[in-house]
Amino acid sequence: MSRPLFVALQQLLGASHVQSSEEAAPYLTDKQGRYVGQVVAAVHPANVEEVAAVVRACVACDTPIVVQGGNTGLMGGATPDASGRAVLLLLDRLNRVRAVDTDNDTLTVEAGCILQNVQDVAREAGRLFPLSLGAEGSCTIGGNLGTNAGGTAVMRYGNTRELTLGLEVVTAEGEIWNGLRGLRKDNTGYDLRDLYIGSEGTLGIITAATLKLFPLPKAQATALLAFDSLSQAVQLLSHARAGFGASLTAFELLSADCLALLREQFPEGPQPFLGVSQPWFALLELSDNHSENHAREAFESVLREAFEQGLLANALIAESLAQSEALWLLRENMSEAQKRAGRNMKHDISVPISRIVDFVAHTDALLQAHFPGVRHYTFGHLGDGNLHYNVAHPQDSTIEAHMAHYTALSQLVHDSAHAHGGSISAEHGIGQRKPDMLGRYKSAVELDLMRRIKQALDPLNLLNPGKVLQEARS
Amino acid sequence: MSRPLFVALQQLLGASHVQSSEEAAPYLTDKQGRYVGQVVAAVHPANVEEVAAVVRACVACDTPIVVQGGNTGLMGGATPDASGRAVLLLLDRLNRVRAVDTDNDTLTVEAGCILQNVQDVAREAGRLFPLSLGAEGSCTIGGNLGTNAGGTAVMRYGNTRELTLGLEVVTAEGEIWNGLRGLRKDNTGYDLRDLYIGSEGTLGIITAATLKLFPLPKAQATALLAFDSLSQAVQLLSHARAGFGASLTAFELLSADCLALLREQFPEGPQPFLGVSQPWFALLELSDNHSENHAREAFESVLREAFEQGLLANALIAESLAQSEALWLLRENMSEAQKRAGRNMKHDISVPISRIVDFVAHTDALLQAHFPGVRHYTFGHLGDGNLHYNVAHPQDSTIEAHMAHYTALSQLVHDSAHAHGGSISAEHGIGQRKPDMLGRYKSAVELDLMRRIKQALDPLNLLNPGKVLQEARS
Incomplete structure (x- = not known):
C-alpha cells in the first residue's frame, strides 16, 4: 500500500517535494534524540490546497499524518512512530507573509514561517510580535500554535493562544477551514480556534494564522x-x-x-x-x-x-x-549550562503563584528524603507560576545511576505539582512522552471529553495518532 | 411525563426551589420582550451537585435544559421555547465566592454571582476585575462566560474568555468537570475551557470559574x-x-x-x-x-x-x-437615549479596524440608496473594531413602516460586515435570534465542525436546543 501512496504524493506535489524515510532522516529524530521514527514519505506541500490534497490522499488509504514544524519540540509530538506507516507533513514551503495590517495591528502568516522571521516582519512594520523563546531561530509559528508555546513574555502578552485571532486549518477529511479573522470580538459560535491551538496536530493541521501585533516599547x-x-x-x-x-x-x-x-x-x-x-x-x-x-x-x-x-x-x-x-x-x-554539566531530569511544571513557595519546599524535602543528595536547579517564569524544576544527580553518584530513578523521581515531582493545584506540563505539551501521565492527573470526565472531541474531529484517528491521547488505533 | 419530573425535581431540591411556569413567568420573557417561553419547571439548585442531579433527572426523561443567568442577554439565548418541554435552570443560589487569591491574582466564583459583586469582591481585595458592561448590576458571571461577554475594557483586558483561567462545568450527562485551575500556563490537552466559554449553554453548564485579577489602576x-x-x-x-x-x-x-x-x-x-x-x-x-x-x-x-x-x-x-x-x-x-427616541434596528458588528472607515462609508451609502432617509446612530468600541451600527426610521416615516424592512435592512448591514471581513455578532452572541444567519455567513466546513462538537458533547441535544445551531431535535 505504501508504494502507490508514495507515487500518488509525487504526482500531487512533484517528485522533488516527496522524500523517502532515508532522505527524510533529519526530520525523523526529535531534538533530544529520544524518539526515532519511520515514514512512508515526508512531503513538502507548497500551499494549503496541497496540504488538503495530501490529507485526502492519506485518508483514502487509511494512512496516519504527522505534522512537523521546526522539530524543536521537547515531547516528541512531531516525531512519527517506528511503524513506518505514517506520512510526515512538513510545512517549510508554507512560509509566506500573507498580510501586514498596522491599523488593525495584525499579521497573517503561514504556518511554516520561522518565529524569528515573524518577529522581524512585525518589527519592520513598527510593531512587536511578542512571542519569544529559546528556539525562536528555528521553531515555526505553526509549531508554536500546535503546542500553544509560552516563552518569556507570557506574563504581559499571554501564550501563543492569546496572541492569535484567526486560523486556517486543514481538517482530518482534507477540507479547508478558513477562520483567518482579524477580529478582537466575534461571538458567532464555538471557539474552534482555541481548540486547534495546543492540540499538537491531533485535531487538524494549522496552515496559517492571523496574529496580534503590539506597539514596540520605546x-x-x-x-x-x-x-x-x-x-x-x-x-x-x-x-x-x-x-x-x-x-x-x-x-x-x-x-x-x-x-x-x-x-x-x-x-x-x-x-x-x-x-x-x-x-x-x-x-x-x-x-x-x-x-x-x-x-x-x-x-x-x-x-x-x-x-x-x-x-x-x-x-x-x-x-x-x-x-x-x-x-x-x-x-x-x-x-546550555545544564547540558554541559551532564544530563538531569527536567520538569516543566506550573502551580498557582500563591503555592510556589510551598511546592518548592515540599518537593525539595520529599526528593531529599527519597533520593538523598540530588541537586536542584530550579528556575523559570515565576510571573506565570511556571518553574523548570530540574534535578541533577548527587555529587557522589553518576548520571546513569540517577537516570535509573527517572520514573519514580518524576512521578514524585508531578504528584507534588498536581497536589499543589498545578500542571505537569506548563508549556511543553504532551506529545508522545506524557500521554500515559494524563490518566494519573486528569479526571475520567475530562479525558472522556477530550476523547469525544478527538473522535468528533478526527473519527479515523489519522492525525498524529497516539500523541496527547494514548489511544490505540482501532 | 412532565408531572413526574416536576415531583422528582421537588424531591431533589426541596419544593420551594422548584417553580411552575406561572410562578417562573419573570424568567420566561427575555429582556427585550421579544421571546416568551414555557417550561415544565424552573429550578434553583443550591450547588453544583444539585445542578448535576437536575441534569441527570432531565436526561432520564429526555427533557431539554435551558440555563439562565441575569436574563439580560439580547439574543434570547436564555429563554426557553414555547413548547413547555424544557426545564429552566437558574443558578441564583450558586452565588458564593469560593476563593480570593491575591498572590496568584485570581478569584474563584460561582456562576450565579452578579458581575458587579464580582467587581466589588476584587476591589475589596485591592484588585481589579476588569469586565464591565451596561448590565453589570444584574447580569451574572455565568451569563458572561456563557456568552463570552465583551464590554468597555476589552481593548486592554480582553473579552470574558481572556479573563478566565479555569471552569467548573456540568456536562450534558450530569457529570461534573472540575477544571478550576488557577494557572497561567497549562498545556495538558485540549482547550475545553474556551470551548464552553461562549457556547451559550449548548455544550455544558458552567457552574463556577477561576478568573484573573489585575492591579487597581492608581x-x-x-x-x-x-x-x-x-x-x-x-x-x-x-x-x-x-x-x-x-x-x-x-x-x-x-x-x-x-x-x-x-x-x-x-x-x-x-x-x-x-x-x-x-x-x-x-x-x-x-x-x-x-x-x-x-x-x-x-x-x-x-x-x-x-x-x-x-x-x-x-x-x-x-x-x-x-x-x-x-x-x-x-x-x-x-x-436609554435610543429607547426614548423609539425603536431602531440594532446591529452588533465588528470588522478589522483597518476596514472600519470603508465599512461605514459603504454601508451608509448602501442603506441610503435602498432606504432613503434612514438615520444612522453609529457608536461603540472602536478600539476593538466593534460598532453598534444602529439605524432609525426616516424623519418623515414611522417606526412601524421602518420595522417592516427589518430583515432586508439587517441583511444588507450583515452582508456588508461580512464582506469587510467582519462578524455579524461581535459581543451579543447568537441565541435564538441569529442561528439562521450562520448558514449565510459561515462556511459549510465550519458549521459542520460546530455540529460535530455539539454532537460529541451533547449527543441527545438536551442543552439549550435550537440556540446557536439551528438543529431540529432528532
Missing part, C-alpha cells in the same frame, strides 16, 4: 534582584505587578545553585553578585511606552519602595543595553 | 476627542496605542448624530462640544499605575503630539472625577 529596563527567600520573591512580584502594571514584561527566577552552575559552566560569562549569599534571584524587565528616562524613573521608584518594605535584599540595575543583555544571558544560558 | 484620565473624519479617529487610535501601550483602556466612538440624540433626550445631561461641528467623537481613557500627575502628563504629551500631527480636531480633557464621569455618562446613556 525603552526597557532590566535588573537582577536578590532575595532572602522564595517567599520574598513572590511578594516582590506582587509589588512589581501593582507598581508597573502591564509594563512588567518578565520576572524570571534563578536559584543560587543555578547562578553557581552558570559561573562554573560559563567562566567567561557575566558574574553578577559574586560573593552575594542570597538563595534566590530574579531577572525583572520593564517595558515602557514613553522613554528611557521614564522607564528608569518608574523602575527606581518601585524598587526603592520594595527595599523600604523589605521585599528585596539586593538589586543590580542594568545601566546600558550591554549590561541588560549580559543579565539576560544568564537566563538564556541555563539550558 | 489614576485615570479621560477625554472627549473630536475628529474631522472617521479616518482621523482610526489614525488617532493607532497613535494612542503606540503612545499609551497597555495604559489605553477605552476608545469609544460616538457619531455627531449620537451626540445630538443625547442632547435631545437628556437635555439635563452633559452638553460637551456644543456648537462644535465635527462629525465624529471618541471617549478616550487612560489608566495609570503610577499617579494622577503621571497619568495627566502622559495624556497631555500624547494628545499634544496628536494635535501637531493633525490627528485630532479638538479635545476636552476631564479635569476632575466628576467631569470624567460626565463624559462617560454620554456613552452610558446611549442605550
Whole structure:
C-alpha cells in the first residue's frame, strides 16, 4: 500500500517535494534524540490546497499524518512512530507573509514561517510580535500554535493562544477551514480556534494564522534582584505587578545553585553578585511606552519602595543595553549550562503563584528524603507560576545511576505539582512522552471529553495518532 | 411525563426551589420582550451537585435544559421555547465566592454571582476585575462566560474568555468537570475551557470559574476627542496605542448624530462640544499605575503630539472625577437615549479596524440608496473594531413602516460586515435570534465542525436546543 501512496504524493506535489524515510532522516529524530521514527514519505506541500490534497490522499488509504514544524519540540509530538506507516507533513514551503495590517495591528502568516522571521516582519512594520523563546531561530509559528508555546513574555502578552485571532486549518477529511479573522470580538459560535491551538496536530493541521501585533516599547529596563527567600520573591512580584502594571514584561527566577552552575559552566560569562549569599534571584524587565528616562524613573521608584518594605535584599540595575543583555544571558544560558554539566531530569511544571513557595519546599524535602543528595536547579517564569524544576544527580553518584530513578523521581515531582493545584506540563505539551501521565492527573470526565472531541474531529484517528491521547488505533 | 419530573425535581431540591411556569413567568420573557417561553419547571439548585442531579433527572426523561443567568442577554439565548418541554435552570443560589487569591491574582466564583459583586469582591481585595458592561448590576458571571461577554475594557483586558483561567462545568450527562485551575500556563490537552466559554449553554453548564485579577489602576484620565473624519479617529487610535501601550483602556466612538440624540433626550445631561461641528467623537481613557500627575502628563504629551500631527480636531480633557464621569455618562446613556427616541434596528458588528472607515462609508451609502432617509446612530468600541451600527426610521416615516424592512435592512448591514471581513455578532452572541444567519455567513466546513462538537458533547441535544445551531431535535 505504501508504494502507490508514495507515487500518488509525487504526482500531487512533484517528485522533488516527496522524500523517502532515508532522505527524510533529519526530520525523523526529535531534538533530544529520544524518539526515532519511520515514514512512508515526508512531503513538502507548497500551499494549503496541497496540504488538503495530501490529507485526502492519506485518508483514502487509511494512512496516519504527522505534522512537523521546526522539530524543536521537547515531547516528541512531531516525531512519527517506528511503524513506518505514517506520512510526515512538513510545512517549510508554507512560509509566506500573507498580510501586514498596522491599523488593525495584525499579521497573517503561514504556518511554516520561522518565529524569528515573524518577529522581524512585525518589527519592520513598527510593531512587536511578542512571542519569544529559546528556539525562536528555528521553531515555526505553526509549531508554536500546535503546542500553544509560552516563552518569556507570557506574563504581559499571554501564550501563543492569546496572541492569535484567526486560523486556517486543514481538517482530518482534507477540507479547508478558513477562520483567518482579524477580529478582537466575534461571538458567532464555538471557539474552534482555541481548540486547534495546543492540540499538537491531533485535531487538524494549522496552515496559517492571523496574529496580534503590539506597539514596540520605546525603552526597557532590566535588573537582577536578590532575595532572602522564595517567599520574598513572590511578594516582590506582587509589588512589581501593582507598581508597573502591564509594563512588567518578565520576572524570571534563578536559584543560587543555578547562578553557581552558570559561573562554573560559563567562566567567561557575566558574574553578577559574586560573593552575594542570597538563595534566590530574579531577572525583572520593564517595558515602557514613553522613554528611557521614564522607564528608569518608574523602575527606581518601585524598587526603592520594595527595599523600604523589605521585599528585596539586593538589586543590580542594568545601566546600558550591554549590561541588560549580559543579565539576560544568564537566563538564556541555563539550558546550555545544564547540558554541559551532564544530563538531569527536567520538569516543566506550573502551580498557582500563591503555592510556589510551598511546592518548592515540599518537593525539595520529599526528593531529599527519597533520593538523598540530588541537586536542584530550579528556575523559570515565576510571573506565570511556571518553574523548570530540574534535578541533577548527587555529587557522589553518576548520571546513569540517577537516570535509573527517572520514573519514580518524576512521578514524585508531578504528584507534588498536581497536589499543589498545578500542571505537569506548563508549556511543553504532551506529545508522545506524557500521554500515559494524563490518566494519573486528569479526571475520567475530562479525558472522556477530550476523547469525544478527538473522535468528533478526527473519527479515523489519522492525525498524529497516539500523541496527547494514548489511544490505540482501532 | 412532565408531572413526574416536576415531583422528582421537588424531591431533589426541596419544593420551594422548584417553580411552575406561572410562578417562573419573570424568567420566561427575555429582556427585550421579544421571546416568551414555557417550561415544565424552573429550578434553583443550591450547588453544583444539585445542578448535576437536575441534569441527570432531565436526561432520564429526555427533557431539554435551558440555563439562565441575569436574563439580560439580547439574543434570547436564555429563554426557553414555547413548547413547555424544557426545564429552566437558574443558578441564583450558586452565588458564593469560593476563593480570593491575591498572590496568584485570581478569584474563584460561582456562576450565579452578579458581575458587579464580582467587581466589588476584587476591589475589596485591592484588585481589579476588569469586565464591565451596561448590565453589570444584574447580569451574572455565568451569563458572561456563557456568552463570552465583551464590554468597555476589552481593548486592554480582553473579552470574558481572556479573563478566565479555569471552569467548573456540568456536562450534558450530569457529570461534573472540575477544571478550576488557577494557572497561567497549562498545556495538558485540549482547550475545553474556551470551548464552553461562549457556547451559550449548548455544550455544558458552567457552574463556577477561576478568573484573573489585575492591579487597581492608581489614576485615570479621560477625554472627549473630536475628529474631522472617521479616518482621523482610526489614525488617532493607532497613535494612542503606540503612545499609551497597555495604559489605553477605552476608545469609544460616538457619531455627531449620537451626540445630538443625547442632547435631545437628556437635555439635563452633559452638553460637551456644543456648537462644535465635527462629525465624529471618541471617549478616550487612560489608566495609570503610577499617579494622577503621571497619568495627566502622559495624556497631555500624547494628545499634544496628536494635535501637531493633525490627528485630532479638538479635545476636552476631564479635569476632575466628576467631569470624567460626565463624559462617560454620554456613552452610558446611549442605550436609554435610543429607547426614548423609539425603536431602531440594532446591529452588533465588528470588522478589522483597518476596514472600519470603508465599512461605514459603504454601508451608509448602501442603506441610503435602498432606504432613503434612514438615520444612522453609529457608536461603540472602536478600539476593538466593534460598532453598534444602529439605524432609525426616516424623519418623515414611522417606526412601524421602518420595522417592516427589518430583515432586508439587517441583511444588507450583515452582508456588508461580512464582506469587510467582519462578524455579524461581535459581543451579543447568537441565541435564538441569529442561528439562521450562520448558514449565510459561515462556511459549510465550519458549521459542520460546530455540529460535530455539539454532537460529541451533547449527543441527545438536551442543552439549550435550537440556540446557536439551528438543529431540529432528532
